[in-house]
Amino acid sequence: MGRVLMIGAGGVATVAAFKIVQNTDVFTEFMIASHHVEKCDRLVKSIHDKGYNVDIKTAEVDADDVEQLKALFSSYQPDLVINLALPYQDLTIMDACLACGCNYLDTANYEPKDEAHFEYSWQWAYKDKFEKAGLTAILGCGFDPGVSQAYTAYAAKHHFDEIQYLDIVDCNAGNHHKAFATNFNPEINIREITQKGLYYKDGKWIETEPLEIHKDLTYPNIGARDSYLMHHEELESLVKNYPTIKQARFWMTFGKQYLTYLDCIQNLGMSRIDEVTYEAPLADDPTKTVKVNIVPLQFLKAVLPNPQDLGENYDGETSIGCRIRGIKDGKEHTYYIYNNCKHQDAFAETGMQGVSYTTGVPAMAGAMMFLKGIWKKPGVWNVEDFDPDPFLQVLNEQGLPWHEVFDGDLEL
Ligand SMILES: NC(=O)c1ccc[n+]([C@@H]2O[C@H](COP(=O)([O-])OP(=O)(O)OC[C@H]3O[C@@H](n4cnc5c(N)ncnc54)[C@H](O)[C@@H]3O)[C@@H](O)[C@H]2O)c1
């Protein structure tokens, strides 16, 4: 049905690749390209070792370089490019897609490398260009962003005339038995959670200090967990698309140990994203030194556990969902829609932990929606701009079943 080129071979890409090869009726041709082709080849080997006998091409590309991307896209001619590299590469990959007539999907919005700041304006600015080229770009099709918006769209379509209060709640109650580790790319993750908090209330954005507001929330099959108000990118598009929303917030759980380490990392300057000069010994003559510029957070990434290696000893589960209050037929109702994902189930299927799994499966499902022509319209779109029903059905069938609670206590 379609030829797909996936960029990236990390944790999320590994899960998406496993799901793609389980659906070869839709994904008829498949290439994986990344910074280092050996990493792509290792991923293909792990897929073949699990018994999936699928032909997968691999290639090396620096996704920061539009010319390299254009050369690759022109030779492979994919129908869809799935960007599972880092948010820094979103715009270069979108530029190459426009130049070569390819459609586009990602899971995280663009961030400039030198500024830990995320908002959709950079990618929304491509809307006219994609529209004129007759190409579709689907933004933020992971879990959150991604499924969180499909859940909201599903609530709006089936259960509410008016959504008024939206809380996206993201709990990882897993234990990887490491002192400190992040569950996806450490650089991107630490940039995200050390930013100021932001939420929407009565038409205004309200800023908080990082992780300033928190409260216990109860998660299904898990129990109470301290949950911290953070800024998360999908709030930006959701309040635009559902103007009846009076308040929209995002909450993520963090354990005490995690926060203690995070504090130390920040106080030691290891979360800095500016360059510092370091006098490094020369590899072939350690008596001599050379001045090198390093970014502390990038160095920290090099010494932290690789999120792709956490799966084996990971127990517990994630629980991510939307808690919504609004009006249906003149009466106030509450609604909670969520998925729980066990780290060990994700590991058994893909060798990755639950956070990679909950992101990689929706990326595949969104790509499937595009290739089937269900989510295909020229322009640049967020997930809630499309029909949520077929997408949520695919998630049910592909390892991320969802559950609903009607008129329960939202705690919020
Ligand atoms: N929406 C969500 O729910 C959600 C959740 C978690 C992660 N994410 C996003 O998923 C993406 C992947 O996360 P991950 O944990 O797999 O990261 P990762 O670091 O494990 O993998 C990133 C991959 O991109 C490749 N890459 C990096 N720079 C490149 C370049 N210039 N050219 C080519 N390839 C390059 C790396 O080699 C690596 O294979 C990130 O953008 C992250 O923000 C989204």
Ligand SMILES: N[C@@H](CCCCN[C@@H](CCC(=O)O)C(=O)O)C(=O)O
């Ligand atoms: N889906 C999330 C994934 C991050 C989970 C963050 N929670 C922390 C909590 C760690 C702890 O408390 O031990 C994590 O790294 O899992 C996203 O959108 O970013």
